Amino acid sequence: MSSPKNDRAFTFLVNPTSGGGAAPGAVVPVARALREAGAGVDVTYSPGPQAMARLVDEAVERGDVVVSVGGDGMLSSLAGLVAGRDATLGVVPAGRGNDFARMLGLPDDPEEQARVLLEADVRRIDLLAVTGIGREPGERRMVAGSVYAGVDARAAEIVDGVRWMPRSLQYPYAALRALASYRPGRYRVSVDGEVREYDAATVVVANSAYYGKGMRIAPPASVQDGVLDVVVIEAASRLALMRSLPKVYDGGHVDLDEVTVLSGTRVEVTGTLRRAQGSSIPVGGDGEPLGPLPTLGSAPAVVEVVPGALGIIC
Numbered sequence: 001m002s003s004p005k006n007d008r009a010f011t012f013l014v015n016p017t018s019g020g021g022a023a024p025g026a027v028v029p030v031a032r033a034l035r036e037a038g039a040g041v042d043v044t045y046s047p048g049p050q051a052m053a054r055l056v057d058e059a060v061e062r063g064d065v066v067v068s069v070g071g072d073g074m075l076s077s078l079a080g081l082v083a084g085r086d087a088t089l090g091v092v093p094a095g096r097g098n099d100f101a102r103m104l105g106l107p108d109d110p111e112e113q114a115r116v117l118l119e120a121d122v123r124r125i126d127l128l129a130v131t132g133i134g135r136e137p138g139e140r141r142m143v144a145g146s147v148y149a150g151v152d153a154r155a156a157e158i159v160d161g162v163r164w165m166p167r168s169l170q171y172p173y174a175a176l177r178a179l180a181s182y183r184p185g186r187y188r189v190s191v192d193g194e195v196r197e198y199d200a201a202t203v204v205v206a207n208s209a210y211y212g213k214g215m216r217i218a219p220p221a222s223v224q225d226g227v228l229d230v231v232v233i234e235a236a237s238r239l240a241l242m243r244s245l246p247k248v249y250d251g252g253h254v255d256l257d258e259v260t261v262l263s264g265t266r267v268e269v270t271g272t273l274r275r276a277q278g279s280s281i282p283v284g285g286d287g288e289p290l291g292p293l294p295t296l297g298s299a300p301a302v303v304e305v306v307p308g309a310l311g312i313i314c
Contacts, residue, residue, distance in 0.1 A: 008039055008065055008117070008118065009039060009040030009041070009042075009062065009063065009064045009065070010034060010039060010040065010041050010042070010064055010065045010067050010090065010117065011042045011044065011055070011058075011059035011062070011064040011065070011066055011067065012027055012030075012031060012041065012042065012043045012044065012067045012069050012092070013044055013046050013052070013055055013056075013059075013066060013067065013068060013069065013074075013078060014027050014043060014044065014045045014046060014069040014070065014094075015046055015069065015070030015071070015073075015074040015094075015095075016045050016046070018069070018070030018071045018073075018074055018094050018095045018096075022094055023069050023070050023094035023095070024045065026069060026092060026094035026110070027043060027069045027092060027094070029110035029111070029114075030092050030110045030113050030114050030117070031043055033110065033111055033114035033115075034114050034117065034118065037114070037118055039117075039118060040064070042059075042064065046074075052077060052078065052081060053081055056078065056081045056082060056085065056087070057085070059087075060082075060085045060087045065087075065088045065089070065090045065117070065313065066078060066081075066082050066087060066088070066089055066090070067089070067090035067091065067092060067117065068089060068090070068091050068092070069092045069094050070094055070095050071093075071094065071095015071096055071097055071098065071287060072095055072097050072098065072099055072100050072144070072145055072211075072286040072287045073095070073286055073287045073288040074095065075089075075091055075100055075101075075144055075286070076100075076142070076143050076144040076145065076285065076286035076287075076288070077288075079127055079142055079143075079144045079310050079312075080127065080141070080142025080143075082310060082311075083127060083142065083306075083309045083310040083311075084142075086311075087311070088122055088311045088312070088313060089310060089311065089312045089313070090116075090117045090312070090313045091104070091106055091312070091313075091314070092113055093106060093108070095287075096159070096170060096171075096213065097171065097211070097212065097213040097214075097287055098213075099145055099208060099210040099211050099212070099213065099214065099286075100144050100145045100208055100210075100286070102210050102214065103145070103208040103209055103210050103221075103223060104223070104312070104314040105314065106314060116313060116314065117313055120313050120314055121313070122311045122312065122313055123224070123311070123312055123313075123314055124224070124308035124309075124310070124311055125223040125224055125308070125309070125310050125312055126207055126223055126224065126225070126226060126305050126306060126307050126308065126309060126310075127142050127143065127144055127207065127305075127306045127309040127310055128142065128143040128144070128145075128146075128147060128205065128207050128228070128285075128303055128304070128305060128306070129141070129142060129143075129303070129304045129305075129306050130142075130143055130147055130285065130290065130301065130302070130303050131301070131302045132294060132299060132300055132301040132302050133283050133290045133291045133292075133293070133294070133301045134290055134291035141285070141290070142306070142309070143207075143285040143286055144207065144208070144286055144310075145206070145207055145208035145210070145211060145285075145286045146204055146205060146206040146207060146208055146211050146217070146218070146285065146286065147204070147205045147283065147284070147285045147290070147301075147303050148202055148203070148204040148205070148211070148283070148284055148285075149185075149187070149202065149203050149204075149269060149271060149281050149282070149283045149284075149293045149301075150182075150185060150200065150201055150202030150203060150233075150271075150281055150282075151178050151179060151182040151201045151202050151241075152175075152178070152202050152204065152211070152212065152217075152284070153202075153281075153282040153283055153284035153289070154178040154181075154182065154282055155171075155174040155175045155177070155178035155179075155212065156174070156212075156284045156287055156288075156289070157282065157284075157289060158173075158174035158177050158178055159171060159174040159287075170213075171212050171213040171214075171215075172245075175212065175245060176242060176245070179201075179238055179241050179242050179245070180238060180242075182201060182238065182241070183273050183274060184199050184200060184201055184235035184273075184274050185199070185200060185201075185271040185272060185273045185274060185281045185293075186198075186199055186271060186272050186273075186274055186296060187199075187200050187203050187232070187269060187270070187271040188269070188270045188271065188296055188300075189203055189230065189232065189262075189267065189268070189269050190267065190268040190269075190300070191228075191230055191262045191263070191264040191266075191267050192264035192265060192266055193266075194264075196260075196262075198232050198234055198235075198260070199234060199235040199274065200232050200233060200234045200235055200271075201233045201234070201235055201236070201241060202231075202232075202233050203230065203231070203232050203269055203271070204217055204218065204230070204231040204232075204233075205228055205229075205230050205267045205269070205303040206218035206221045206228065206229045206230070206231065207221060207223055207228065207229075207305065208221055208223060209221040209222075209251075211286075211287075212248075214249060215248040215249055216248065216249060216250060216251040217231055217248060217251075217253075218231050218261070219251035219254060220261065220263070224308075226265065226305055226307035226308075227263050227264070227265065227305065228263065228264055228265060228266075228267055228303065228304075228305050229261065229262075229263050230261070230262040230263065230264070230267055231254070231259065231260070231261055232259070232260040232261075232262070233253070233258060233259050234258040234259070234260070235258075236258050244256060265304065265305050266302065266303075266304045266305075267302070267303045267304075268300035268301070268302050268303075269293065269294075269300055269301050269303070270293065270294045270295060270296050270297070270298055270300045270301070271293045271294075271295070271296065272295045272296045280292035280293060280295065281293040283301065
């Protein structure tokens, strides 16, 4: 392995629960390879989201590359912190989905992961800025891969409860369970000021092409084009949605009549479940729950692209 590029040093922030507890083991061979190559390495097991900003600040003050060791949720939470400090992020994928790492083409092999961290260039990539969701609607939250409202957010909730199942089966199982009990919503979607309404199963606002452990939900998406890709899957029978699920893995679903793909830089979404009382449409981002979608007639959830927001090694 070659010498470190520009004398890079690294602070690894590890989510110990990612990948069903696999993340602590994943960091060991990568850190060892980097140290053997002469790079400075510090490994910290994240004590929780409240301490993340302080840990990132300390790493940036040392001039370190901040390395996310965990899943898409860990990466997404660090992306906004690192971007806000004009620092550089590295990634060791160690979650159950690893969809953003898939989008970046990052390797699975620890030796190759260390080589990328040492030798690869820093690319500027886009992020998503989300407002209007959660306890503090005015708060701006950064997301790396995608924001989604509907049946896929429900599937993400189910995944968190099936850790007893083999990892390869968790996402397909959760998707089928969510589809079996889904209720369509009435959505109002504005893309760059053009408003449309849909009866739909889900609305996805994507920066990355992938979510849900390899589902190619937004085939046109690029993390460097300054554009959001919006995928609306309109309401259909539960059986029809289940039958079309395999098409999402290769992106073939976008050719179905009930799927609409839009693009723009600012997306506003509201929605209400049909024939439902007292419940709301859930919203997720990169595998993490964000909160309920604002109902029709309320101030909307807003997703905007932030072009070139983050420097990342890949």
